[in-house]
Structure formats: C-alpha cells, structure tokens
Amino acid sequence: MRLVEVKLEEPRIENHSTTRFDLTIVVPTLNEAKNIPILYASLERVLTGLKWELVIVDDNSKDDSPALMVDMANRHDNFRFIRRFGRSGLSTACAEGMMTAASPIIAVMDADGQHDETKLMEMFRILDSDQADVVVGSRFAEGADLTSFTNFRTKLSLWSNVMAQKWFQVPLKDSMGNFFMLKRPVIEAAAPNLCGRGQKLLFDILLVSPDSLRVAEVPIVFGEREHGESKLSHIAAIDFGLQILDRKIGKFLPTKILVDMTMIVAATILTTILIWTVMKLAFMATGTFPYAPTLVPFASIPAVVIAFYAQQMVIPKRKRSKGANQVKDFLYFLAINLPFIVLAMWVTAGVVQVGDPRLRNLFGASLVANIGIIVATSWRREVISKR
Template sequence: MTDHQTVSTETVTRGPDISVVVPCYNESANVAPLVKALEQALAGRQWEVIFVDDNSPDHTSQRVRDLARNNARVRGICRIGRRGLSSAVIEGALSSSAQVVAVMDGDLQHDESRLGALIDAVLNNTCDVAVGSRHVEGGNNAGLANAWRHALSDGGIWLAQRVLPVKLTDPMSGFFALRQETFAAIAPRLSGTGFKILLDLLLSAAKPLRVQEVPCGFRPRVAGESKLDALVMLQFAALLLDKFAKGWVPLRFVAFCMVGLAGVGTNLAVMQCARLVGAHFAMAQAIGTVAAMILNFFLDNNFTYRDRRLRGWACMRGLVLFMLVCSVGALADVGIARMIYGQNHMLNEASLAGAILAVVWNYAMSSTVVWRS
C-alpha cells in the first residue's frame, strides 16, 4: 500500500432533455410557484427551467439564485443593459443543450399542465413547432383582464394571420415548444425585438414550419403586472414591417421614422395654435419644434428604445442630449437643402435630401449617444 493514496470519485450525469425558457421582468413573487408547478407538470422527465431576467428592480434574479442553490433544475440569466421578451428568449434558448426548448411566460397564466403535450408533439416528430392555443376547441383566453386587452389580442391575431405562411389560430401565443436545433438554425434571422417571438420565428424560418396546436387555457394573473399594452402592439406592427423589408431596413430605424412622423404632425399643430394666439412665425416655429422634440423623445424612450429605456435623472439627461442632437440635425437639414437648391435642383428634391440627412443623423446619434446600449 502506498504512503499516499488518492481516491477520485466522479459522478457523471447527463444533461436535461427539456429546457423551459421563462423570460421575466418583475416576476419575483411568481418564481417559486412556477418552479413548483413545473415539478408536477414534468414529473418523470429530465428538465430544467431557465429564467431570463432583465435585471428586475423587484430582485427576480435574486429569487432565482436562492432557488437554484438547492435545486439543480433551476438556472438564471440576469441581463444588464438589455431589455425585451424576444431577445430574452433567444439568449435563454441558445444557452440550452437540451433536445427540446419550451417557452412560457413567468406570470403563471400559461397552463403548465399542457407542457407535456407540447413536448411530446415535438419529440414524436409530428410537427416542428407545437403551440399552446387559446383559440382551438378546449382552449380559452379567460385570463385577459378586460375588453381592451381582448381587443389588442384579437387585432394582433387577425393581422398576423394575414401574413403568416402557415395556418395558426393563435399566432400571438407565447407558449410553445420546438427542437433546440430548429431554434438555433433560425436564430440568426430573428429580429430579437418586441414581445411576439413565436411570430418572429415563423416569419424568419427559411421554409414554412410544420405547426401543431395544442388546446391551452390562459389563467388570470395572480401577482405582478401585465406587460401587454398599446406600445407592445406598435412593436408588433413594426416587426411585421421589418419582415416585409427582409431585414434590409433595421426595425429600430423603422420605429424611429414612425415616431418622427408623429413629431411632424405635432410640430404643425402646435405652430398653428401658437399663431392663433398671436405668436409671430419664428416664435410659433420654435415652440412647435420644441414640442415635437419632447414628444419624439418620450415616444422613442418608450417605444423605439424600450429595451434601453431611460428613467429618473438619466431620462432628463437623455432629453437634453436628444434635443441637442435634433437641433444639429435641423441645422444640417436646412444647410444641405439650401446647398442642393443652390445647385439648380428643384425645391422638393432639396427638401427631401435635407430631411433624409437629418433623419439618418438623428437616428445614428440617438442610438450611440442618447440611448447607448
């Protein structure tokens, strides 16, 4: 027997077959109940849950860490400086080594008991994507809080069905499953913006995916606040525009231009009001311009750059920077327009060239200076 004997014991366990990706923001109260519900729904299966949290102020990530210390099935990704459901799902799904990735919300509204049916449909190769649907026989959407949210959901479904390459009763669903390799193959073409990742997946696939719908209930929210609002639906419309443009025009630039049009209308309306109360043209124009800048900033902060939204003092600082950036853009607009007009070009051509330069300048500087990632 040797004087020194080293005994090495190594236990090797295989990884999970299923990863449940849960994008979340301010869902601290729902983390533990969701894990408990998944333990019942996925009993007998090799699974993990990956919470992808956008640095929630309610300490959602800390709650995930507390559970993960005593439960190897629980993993967490805390994202700093990045926001958005779609991009959260992409990061979570690409971090998985499981055969199947399932996606569900962190608010307990999705019926986790239907996960098994979604997963089996994918594993049995009867489809590429299994979708939990509220609108097939046996499903319901009773969890939508009021008539306004029903109208938003129904309007989004109607619009999505007009453009999808596959038949789907619930394209707005956030509850679905697919093979990890399928997700990874599509991921480079995803926009990663907004809240409707399923629609993005279906529109980004190189060829139409085989879809199977599984009846699913949608329960009322118990804790936390719903993220569905009119801005989410605007992001949804922008996603469709991005897909029609085949990615040639950045989705964020499309949104920035949409907000800019709202600013033009505001500028004209405020100028007219100022003129009616006796302001001379230069003063009315200045008032209208400032009003449009302020409106554009707050719309961009809550819509175009929602994933980088500024708050508190950072928001006030951002407003000042945005107004400076737009002021330079306005001066460039006038200068370029005068230069082109002076070279014997038509007035409309000169004005259009100046406006295009101003928009590109404002967008580039807003993305790199005001809303730095």
C-alpha cells in the same frame, strides 16, 4: 409550414442517453421574484418521470430576483439562470435561453402562472413521438379557456393572429402566444434569421422556418396572474407593427431607421405648418411679418417636444426615463437642437413683409431646424441602446 393533426397517446418518453435533460423550459423574467418559486414547484408536480431543467433569463430585475435565483441554483441541479445587462426584450431573452439548452426539446413559457403548465407533458409527448416539430399552447384552439383574458388582450391577440393568417399565411389559430415547445434543431436553424424585436418570438420563428415545418396546437386554460405586474402595454402593439414592417421591408430599410425617419418627417411637417400659420395670422392682423427669426423657435420647440415623446413611446418600457431623469434627457435632447434652431433663425433674418423674395428661406429654416431633431433622435437612440 403546415398544421398537423396529432394523436394523444400514453407517455412514450425516450431514453435520451446522450443528454442530461430531456426537456429545457426557458422563462423570460422581469421582476418576477414571487412567481419563480411557484413556477418551479408547479413544474416539479407536472413533469414527474421526466428529466427537465428550468432556465430563467432575467432582464436585470430590480426586485429580489437576483438573490433568489442564486439561492435556487445552489439548491437545485436543474435550475439555471442568465442575468442580462444592457439589453432587454422578451424575444431576445427567450432566444438566448433556448440557445443555451442541450436537451433535444425546448419549451418557452411565462413565469406569471398564466400559461397552463399541465399541458407541458402532452406537448412533450407530441414532439417525442415525432408527430410535429413545434407544438403551440393555443388560446384560441377548440377547448381553450380565456375566462381570465382581458377584453383588450383578447382583441389585440385576435387582431394580430388575423394579420398573421392574412399577410403571412400562418395556418395557426394562435401564432402570437409565448407558450410553445419545439425541437432544438428548429431554433438552431431559425436563430440567425430572427429579427429580435418585440414579444412575438413564435411568430418570428414560424416566418423564417421552412415550409416543411410541422406545427400542432393544443388548447390551454389561460390563468390569472397572482403576483407582480403585467408587462403588456401599447408598446406590444407597436412592436408587432414594427416586426411586420421589418419582415416586409427590413432587408431594404431597417425599422429603427424607419421609425426615426417617420418621427422626423412628422416633426418637420408640424414645424412648417406652425411657421406658416403664425405668419398668416400676423399678416392678417398687421399686413406685415413680425421679425421672422422669432417664428423659428416658436415653431421648432414644439416639434422637438413631439419628436422626443414620439421616441419615448416606441422604446421598451424599462428603458424609458422617468421623473427627473426624463427632464434631464429632454434638456440634453433640446440642447442638441438649439444650435440648429439658432442657425435657422439666422437663415430667416431680414424677412419683413409679404412678397419678400427671402420668404422662401422660411422653408429652408424649417429643414435646418429639423436637422437638429435628426441628430438628437439618433444620439438618443444610441444612448438608450446602452442602458
């Protein structure tokens, strides 16, 4: 791809006689009922003279969004919505919404009022005059205003952009935002190759697009959220890291499997360390080993707990179990592990003293116990994917 300079011209809106709309704005939402009407009113104000439509892609919101969207769709011909069940995520939501658009130009933005809707017409003119294929509403271009951007988000975004520039040669100052506009053929060509992970759809599109792609940046004023809660958390950083891994090694080893393997290896190492630490302390105190099978659950159960919560950290926030449901999830997780822990205890039976040749069975026991973690982690991943 290449970064292009653009000239700001007077509006030159072509008459796309074969299309119903000139521009489709795709907005992913989760519990944004208060913000959707405000966004629609803002678009009406700034897109005067343009044929446009708003497509809301909602990840099964629990607020008043469903009823609100039905009402707005009945009152406005240029309002559509998609309600998603059993799947979630900003990138996939945006991609699905974009693929429903028939207009020649498509924009993506958030519903929370933080993206500068006054820049939409300028971005449209750049694409409509064929000066670029993609236009990014940049938070870091000269003239941008980040007064309302938190220190954490600023550091996270700057770090992510540096990674994109250094590791993937992305020439933009801001390839990590979710405010951009492109020509429909760009997303049609990119969609089959998108990884569908995390919140960095623009970054993913840029990576799978040809070098001839022309990209422009326009500075924006980043606004403040007035209603609802931000969906940004540490998961965004984890997702970005996994997205990078997916682009680097995904064709050889899917990142979902890699994450599970990492947790399993960590739990296995912890189990082994705990077993041998307890054995060493017991030997120092008595000169003999305690009944070896009792060491296995003492070491394995903490490993099970760590594996459970490690997986909890990398799943989408809306799919994480809470309260009583989390306890129930953990008990299922532990129940799957118990037969393997019992088997590991049987493997270690009879080890009674230092020098016992059966001592090596403790290593095998730790591996047997962690087969349960492998099975439980894989089972839970499948259950979570269907929520």
